[in-house]
Amino acid sequence: MVILKVGSSGDQVEQVQRFLADPARQLYSGAIDGMFGNGTRTAVIAFQTAAGLIADGIVGPLTWRLMFPSATAATTAATTAATTAATTAATTTATAGTPAVGQSLAWRCLSLTGSIETGLPVPGCFGGLSGNFDGQGISYGAIQWALGQGTLAPLFQKLCTQNADVVSAVFGTNAAVFTQTFTQASHADQMTWAIGIQTNNQVQEPWKTQFKTLGTKAECQALQIAMAQDRYNSALSLCRTYGLVSERAVALMFDIMVQNGGISGTVQAQIESDFAALGATADETPKLEIVARRRAAACNPKWENDVLSRKMMIAQGQGTVHGAKYDLAAQYGITLNRAEGL
Template identity: 40%
Template sequence: MTSYRIGSSGDDVMRIQKALQDAGFYLSQPDGVFGPNTEAAVRNFQAASELGADGIVGPATWGKLFPSQSPAPAPLSGNLDTRCLALTGSFETGRLSPECFACVAGNFDGQGMSFGALQWNFGQGTLQPLLKQMFTNHLDVATTIFGSSLSQLHQALNGGRDAAMSFAVSIQDSSGKNIKDPWKQMFKSLGLTPEFQAIEVLSAAAYYGRALNLCKNYGFWTRRGRALMFDIGVQNGSIPDSVKSLILNDFRQLSQSLSAEDTELAKMRIVANRRAEAARPAFVEDVRRRKLCIAEGKGVVHGITYDLARQFGLDLGSAD
């Protein structure tokens, strides 16, 4: 579903404000503009409802505000690269778009800190270039978000890997898994900006190029086929030659009387199952569930219900 935050406006925002007003959290006159007063009211409502108080009206908060209603769903906007990244990012982070672009985690995996849809991190040196690009191209936005703390982050990025790792340790709790506020909220705000999301999309270009090559090799032509190959590139790297032979042999068994769309669907199911079977035994079913969700266009992965056409605009239409 659409999420509502600072900068949102329209009839749904007016409905949110009225619901917050009825609940005693919004004291201003509803005007349909999601500003600081609305954000503060949302945060207070979320805290009282035992939700994460991020000031954003996403699915959970909407469900609390309107328990018997649903907002009109809108497919994710943006080009195919963005939508493929948003889908795979939601699998990787357990958060639907746009929250997947702003997911921040601590040193749970020894990489210091991970951030964004594909969990770029300090340990492998993959996060530093994204942040540096943001500061170079959009310093005004970064300054608004980080304020006086920006210089500390600059020093960490310019001091090499060790400095970045030390910085990451300094801003998380004793468990080493969670970034502390205000840094957590600042990074989350960064990930929700269009400027940083565009940087994330560009930083995933290598995966997208790999997906294009895989689609060419296996004859996929739909948006969902492209999404499947993008996800394989991110989660699995590629498709080994031994698995490719099995897949192509399965393709040859398909009926020639199938329509183009049914052929694409049947081929995606074959790729999903064959690639899953090649994964390490402990992950076979997880990979299968994730890949079949894309192939079928619907499914439940890590407790999240997906409808690719409705949520991401990923259907069996042509990718070109």
């Protein structure tokens, strides 16, 4: 029976570290040394939280089976082949996305666009983290609010003032510094702090894992939904403009608001002309494809193909973007059913 916790060591600990450090998860960036320390524990908690387990930081039999579903503890630790099979199976599960049962359409739209923006499946997209490579200090969340632009600090400030218990649980001994930085420090000092926890524009441990864990919390996700509400409302307004009523239409318009900022009058006229020529259709898919093509064609030619593949995937309900496969109905519960409010 596998029981790994702080103080454990050996090949099985190293195997867990490699699993958590895999690019599909990015939960651990410490040394792969087979020593179960606080960094490994924090990463295990993040994995358990995302998987809906009791987040105690201990790798017991259930956590082990979820990490390595295609191998028993004995054979996995004993053979490299079994380790490879298990890791591949776990990666497939992680990148497949999570059904959004019971979540609002606003949450589902943000999680879809966030997954595309960050390259991380749900719930990892809500903890998407980028360093100072673009001079913004830190960018964070499903649609990468930036500290440098002043759009990220309000999220962290609200977490500190409204959800202090969550901040304390996630950041532990770092909670006081995090809270002081985002409730009392100036913007300049916030930028200095953000750069100070990075090496080569990469956020270092334990902050990296703590930020990713924060994104799995319902309170953090709810605040991100609230911060994206204006763009969601604009997406609903665009649907009304074009007479579109489906959940998939809202998802497409929301993605346009996030990635492209909207639809110009010139493009609107083109879309309406194409709609008129289309005539009656059985469902909205042909109309959504028109929106996708026309909005992509209005982009800088350098990015047109990228925008087109992204928008057509949403319009058609499935496809591949940046190497990741998407099925909107299965992964995000986004269908051609009529959206609430339309």
